[in-house]
Amino acid sequence: MPENDSKTTTKVRPKTERPRLHKVILVNDDYTPREFVVMVLKAFFSMSEDEAAKVMITAHMKGVCVVAVYTADVAETKATEATDAGRGAGYPLLFTTEPEE
Numbered sequence: 001m002p003e004n005d006s007k008t009t010t011k012v013r014p015k016t017e018r019p020r021l022h023k024v025i026l027v028n029d030d031y032t033p034r035e036f037v038v039m040v041l042k043a044f045f046s047m048s049e050d051e052a053a054k055v056m057i058t059a060h061m062k063g064v065c066v067v068a069v070y071t072a073d074v075a076e077t078k079a080t081e082a083t084d085a086g087r088g089a090g091y092p093l094l095f096t097t098e099p100e101e
């Protein structure tokens with residue numbers, strides 16, 4: 001007697017979903033020097049002087065600015081390392097992450 005004669009079939013669905021990306025967000029504060037913020041953006045996010053200056057000024061004026069998007073673990077690592085660079089220099093510079101919608 002067949003153990004499985006129910007003719008169950010499994011449809012193979014092409015799995016093309018990409019991992020959700022996470023934003024790294026630069027948060028403004030009143031103490032970190034502008035030039036230091038620009039230096040960190042260039043060092044940790046491979047930005048040009050012009051790109052870094054624009055992102056810094058946007059955070060300065062609006063309170064926050066999206067720096068870049070990465071997979072979750074890369075975003076988390078970069079935000080932590082860039083925040084630690086500020087901490088190491090005695091500044092309250094903060095990078096956070098959040099999932100993209």
Ligand code: TYC
Nearest residue numbers: 027028029032033034059060
């Ligand atoms: N607001 C800071 C200042 O006036 C500069 C600054 C900009 C700090 C952006 C943090 O995310 C930041 N010195």
